[in-house]
Amino acid sequence: MPLSRSDVERVSLLARLQLGEEELDRLTEQLSQIVQYVEQLSELDTEGVEPMAHTLDLQDVVRPDERRPGLSREEALANAPRHDDECYRVPAVLGD
Amino acid sequence: MPHGMMTSATGFRRYSEIERATHPQGVDMDLEQTSATDLLSELGSGNCSSVELTEACLQQVARHDDTIGAFLQVETESALARAASIDQQRAAGDPLGPLAGLPVAVKDILCRRGVPTTCGSRMLENYLPPYNATVIERLENAGAVIIGRTNMDEFAMGSSTENSAYQLTRNPWDPERIPGGSSGGSAACLAASMVPLSIGTDTGGSIRQPAALCGVVGVKPSYGRVSRYGLIAYASSLDQVGPLARTVEDAALLLEVIAGHDPRDSTSAPNEVPRYSTTVREPLEGLRIGLVKEHFGEGLDNEIASAIEQAVRVYESLGASVHDISMPHAGYGVATYYIIAPCEASSNLARYDGVHYGYRTDTEAMLKELQAERQLLSTQEDEGNLDSPLVRMYRRSRAEGLGAEVKRRIMLGTYALSEGYYDAYYLKALKVRRLIRGDYDAAFKQVDVLAGPVTSSPAFRCGEKTDDPLSMYLEDLYTVTANLAGVAGISLPCGFTSSGLPIGLQLQSAPFQEERLLRAAAMYQAETDWHTRRPPWHDIRRI
Numbered sequence: 001m002p003l004s005r006s007d008v009e010r011v012s013l014l015a016r017l018q019l020g021e022e023e024l025d026r027l028t029e030q031l032s033q034i035v036q037y038v039e040q041l042s043e044l045d046t047e048g049v050e051p052m053a054h055t056l057d058l059q060d061v062v063r064p065d066e067r068r069p070g071l072s073r074e075e076a077l078a079n080a081p082r083h084d085d086e087c088y089r090v091p092a093v094l095g096d
Numbered sequence: 097m098p099h100g101m102m103t104s105a106t107g108f109r110r111y112s113e114i115e116r117a118t119h120p121q122g123v124d125m126d127l128e129q130t131s132a133t134d135l136l137s138e139l140g141s142g143n144c145s146s147v148e149l150t151e152a153c154l155q156q157v158a159r160h161d162d163t164i165g166a167f168l169q170v171e172t173e174s175a176l177a178r179a180a181s182i183d184q185q186r187a188a189g190d191p192l193g194p195l196a197g198l199p200v201a202v203k204d205i206l207c208r209r210g211v212p213t214t215c216g217s218r219m220l221e222n223y224l225p226p227y228n229a230t231v232i233e234r235l236e237n238a239g240a241v242i243i244g245r246t247n248m249d250e251f252a253m254g255s256s257t258e259n260s261a262y263q264l265t266r267n268p269w270d271p272e273r274i275p276g277g278s279s280g281g282s283a284a285c286l287a288a289s290m291v292p293l294s295i296g297t298d299t300g301g302s303i304r305q306p307a308a309l310c311g312v313v314g315v316k317p318s319y320g321r322v323s324r325y326g327l328i329a330y331a332s333s334l335d336q337v338g339p340l341a342r343t344v345e346d347a348a349l350l351l352e353v354i355a356g357h358d359p360r361d362s363t364s365a366p367n368e369v370p371r372y373s374t375t376v377r378e379p380l381e382g383l384r385i386g387l388v389k390e391h392f393g394e395g396l397d398n399e400i401a402s403a404i405e406q407a408v409r410v411y412e413s414l415g416a417s418v419h420d421i422s423m424p425h426a427g428y429g430v431a432t433y434y435i436i437a438p439c440e441a442s443s444n445l446a447r448y449d450g451v452h453y454g455y456r457t458d459t460e461a462m463l464k465e466l467q468a469e470r471q472l473l474s475t476q477e478d479e480g481n482l483d484s485p486l487v488r489m490y491r492r493s494r495a496e497g498l499g500a501e502v503k504r505r506i507m508l509g510t511y512a513l514s515e516g517y518y519d520a521y522y523l524k525a526l527k528v529r530r531l532i533r534g535d536y537d538a539a540f541k542q543v544d545v546l547a548g549p550v551t552s553s554p555a556f557r558c559g560e561k562t563d564d565p566l567s568m569y570l571e572d573l574y575t576v577t578a579n580l581a582g583v584a585g586i587s588l589p590c591g592f593t594s595s596g597l598p599i600g601l602q603l604q605s606a607p608f609q610e611e612r613l614l615r616a617a618a619m620y621q622a623e624t625d626w627h628t629r630r631p632p633w634h635d636i637r638r639i
Contacts, residue, residue: 003458012614013483015442015510016449017503018491030565038431038567041524045530051526052533054333054363055582055607056320061362073224079453088451091459091485 001032002039127152128630132198132292132346133373139186139197145198146179146186150241153199156290157244165265166275166285168204168214170244175199185239193333194353194373196239200293203282204245205252206337207326208232211457215328216250216260216278219454219497229326230358231295231337235267240352243291246281250499251445252280252302252330255571256586258562259501267310268631269597273555276306282340283310287598287631293350299577300433301329301550303338304587308550308600311589311629312339313347313617316575317606319582320365322351323358331440332363334433334579343627344588344618348372351610376618383616385411386543387423391574397553403591403599404549410623411547419543423535426577428528433444433576434569435525445502450493457492465492504565514566531579540583540606545616546604549574550587554597574602584610586617589626598626 008028012019019027073086082089118232130138138144147537154172161167182197202208205215206226214220228236249259257265265280267273268287275284279296283306296303298316307314311409315338322337329335339350347633352372358364385408392401408418432492450456466488473482483491498506539546552573561568583604590601601620605613621627 004510006639007511011507011511011514013487013491014514015496015506016446016487016490017498017506018488018495019503023503025427027504027507030504033566034508034569035161035436037569038435038521038525040431041428041435041528042520044425044428044528046524046527046531049527049530051523052530053526054319055580056363056365058363058365063359071226078226079223081450081454081456081457090451091437091463091489093484093486 002035003028013081084085098422101532105124127156127292127569128289129628130292131343132341133343133349135292146182146241147176149197150175150179150199150243153243153291156288157285157541160268160288160290163266163271164268164284164288165263165287166246166281166290167201167244168216168247168262168281171242175241175243182239182241193239194349195235195236195293198293199239199243199291200235200240200350201244201246201282201285201291202232202235202242203248203279203294203296205248205297205328205605206232206295206444207328213245214262215252216248216262217498217502218261219448221455223453225326225387227326230323231354231634232361234354234356235295240353246279246285246294249278250502251328251441252278252297252299252335253441253501253505255301255305255568256556256558256561257306258558259499261499264558266619267555269311270555273557274595276309276555278302278306279314279340280306283307283312283314286310286312286340286342289630292341293346293635295337295350295354296340297327297335298338298579299334299336300437300572300579303340304550304575304585304600304602305571307587308602309339309555309598311598311626312340312342313344313586313588313627314338315347315351315608315610316578316585317351317355318365318584319579320363320606321355321367321584321610323356323361323364325358325360325364329444331437332444333440334437336579344586344614344621346375346500347586348376348614348618351614355610366610367608369517372611372614374613375611378615379414379619380544380612380615381415383411383414383416383545383619384543385416385418386539386546387418387472388421388426388439388539388546389422390426391548394551396549397593400549400552400554400592400599401493404547404601407590407601407620408547410431410610410620414619415622421539421543421546423532423539423577425528425531425535429532429577429580430573432510432525432528432532432580435521436529436580437515438505438509439522440509442506442513444500445506448494448497449490450497455497457489457496459489462488462492501565528582529580532577536577536581536583536606544609544612545603545605547601550602552598554593554595556598578604582607586613588617588621589629590624591626592621592629
């Protein structure tokens with residue numbers, strides 16, 4: 001299989017997902033199957049082909065650098081799971 | 097004359113008559129057979145009011161949505177209030193927008209200020225957007241009456257609407273079957289005559305495939321044609337908002353309203369918007385149609401193949417010329433898509449961190465869990481591998497708030513973008529994407545539109561593919577290349593299988609050639625009556 005269980009565990013940390021034992025097993029199998037399928041692209045010679053990140057010819061679209069109203073602090077905090085009316089609250093980052 | 101071409105008035109009107117007999121309180125309005133365009137003239141001439149029309153739609157929802165499950169939320173009060181205000185404006189002689197008084201259903205993926213917008217996910221169950229999507233603003237300015245939010249695969253990831261965190265949506269043609277996805281609710285509510293118009297989004301086929309499986313019309317506009325501002329992102333270089341309707345004319349009407357440049361979306365194109373709703377009625381002289389030979393190979397259902405052949409014959413009878421086209425990279429579309437889309441998704445969905453908005457895990461329980469793990473590990477002197485409380489909060493919130501398919505794609509994208517794999521997967525896929533676009537560019541030098549199937553098989557049974565992600569991904573075989581290349585596509589009804597399931601015809605045009613695409617589609621629809629067929633309601637069992 002192209003992916004080992006420890007690959008999947010490593011990726012789950014990068015992706016900030018906590019996965020149970022069963023989920024890890026299932027994903028190891030399913031992701032391996034999908035990766036095997038997408039590896040068919042390696043059959044194609046893409047030497048010298050320019051990568052295409054998006055399909056429009058637009059480049060460097062900017063707006064005038066002017067002050068505009070945005071969300072108020074109240075609006076920005078309104079959907080937060082925890083806040084103290086000034087800041088978003090999160091579990092301790094340093095120490096306990 | 098191929099079977100299904102218009103020979104006489106259809107026999108299908110009787111179903112609505114049965115409905116009216118069964119529901120004598122129903123208003124006298126044939127929702128099943130009156131197009132949005134005709135409803136607009138009814139409203140304009142005073143034959144019905146927006147309140148009456150909205151009530152009729154709400155009644156149809158009340159009758160059938162327990163079975164179908166198209167709506168996540170029906171907004172009865174706000175819709176009726178909005179309809180009443182449009183009626184007042186009309187009575188006062190105020191200027192009215194092009195959709196004034198018409199009920200529209202919207203996929204639950206477009207932000208509306210202060211109205212729940214869940215994207216089919218537990219993660220956003222309590223989310224109230226602080227602003228409106230541009231498409232919502234345009235609908236409101238046009239006078240549309242938004243009557244509810246339609247069900248969808250979570251974060252638009254799926255081809256059956258089974259990945260919704262909330263409910264199943266059933267295909268009105270056979271409630272044992274899926275309506276397609278991810279815009280399954282928006283297609284099903286049209287097929288069930290609950291609304292005349294709806295909005296969907298299409299990242300790899302999510303408008304065209306459910307439209308095909310439900311027997312309605314769905315347009316994926318060119319990338320950049322419709323603003324993505326306020327559209328909850330899945331794969332930003334592929335996502336596009338588009339109209340669903342029961343006729344091509346209606347789809348043209350709705351596209352004209354939502355299309356156009358938006359300074360708030362830097363990938364929105366500054367191209368002018370043609371008057372689709374007017375030009376759609378003009379047939380194209382000397383239409384050149386291309387058949388992609390790679391689309392008619394192994395795996396295509398025989399009945400679908402023959403329905404497409406019949407449709408091509410209709411075009412020939414109208415004077416179109418038919419050309420064989422080869423798109424040598426078409427077969428690599430699904431592999432390319434299932435690298436690029438998950439990569440973009442893994443980045444886009446990193447925003448769901450349990451901090452700024454959306455679901456957060458129970459922090460107390462999380463800290464206890466961490467404490468227990470630390471005690472266990474301290475005996476093994478391996479504490480260095482333990483998550484910090486913040487990282488564990490992220491991981492648990494995302495694990496609990498997101499569904500299996502969303503996690504699968506985030507994992508796939510994170511893997512493909514991780515150190516050592518970027519060149520082999522993501523960069524390689526971007527290069528193949530260029531080759532696929534090259535196939536289209538070459539094709540559109542020879543023909544005006546490409547014609548072919550939307551799906552390889554008709555609607556499948558609920559649960560049939562849920563344990564096999566790859567077979568679900570292969571549903572997108574004929575649709576993903578349009579998104580990868582940024583071209584426009586439409587699905588329109590072109591027949592039924594022997595078991596009575598709808599078949600869709602896909603047409604595709606070069607970027608920003610929607611006008612030609614819609615005119616070509618309308619030519620076919622003027623010659624056929626597939627789009628007037630309605631599900632046999634009297635047979636629908638309550639499930």
